[in-house]
Amino acid sequence: MGTRPVLTQPPPAPRSCQALPQDWGSGLCDCWLGDGIGLWGTACPCLLACRLARAAGESGVLPCLPGALVALRTLLRQQLRIRGCVLEDWAAVCFCCPCAVCQMARELRLSC
Known part of the structure; x- marks a missing residue:
């Protein structure tokens, strides 16, 4: 009268209306797009x-x-x-920190 072992797992729940992953809105080295973020990220990356x-x-x-x-x-x-x-993410921050911070700021559309 023991329990039966589980032989199969139930299927995963269907995902509903999730957006497909996208690329970054700008490249890592697109610091000078005229939005002021590149200048601020170069001069004061810690504050940004x-x-x-x-x-x-x-x-x-x-x-x-x-x-x-x-x-x-x-x-x-x-x-x-x-x-x-x-x-x-680690490589971008480790090797090109000011550019990575600028890219993140542009993605959040921070105004300068």
Whole structure:
């Protein structure tokens, strides 16, 4: 009178009306698009990163924490349904931080 082992899993629930992942609205190296973000990101990337964190609903001191910009970029990418992976987020922030911050700010359409 023992229980039977589970041999199959139920199918996943159908997804309803989710938007397909998209690409970033601008390239990583498109810092000078005439929107003022590139100038601000070049002159004061730390201030732009703090403003970006606040616009994303996080604390303004978040960018001061080690690894926090990678987490912020991943969060934005997931919220905005942008294609990519954590490794790409890490590489963008690690090797081209001011450009990555500008790209994120443009995606949130921060006004300067």
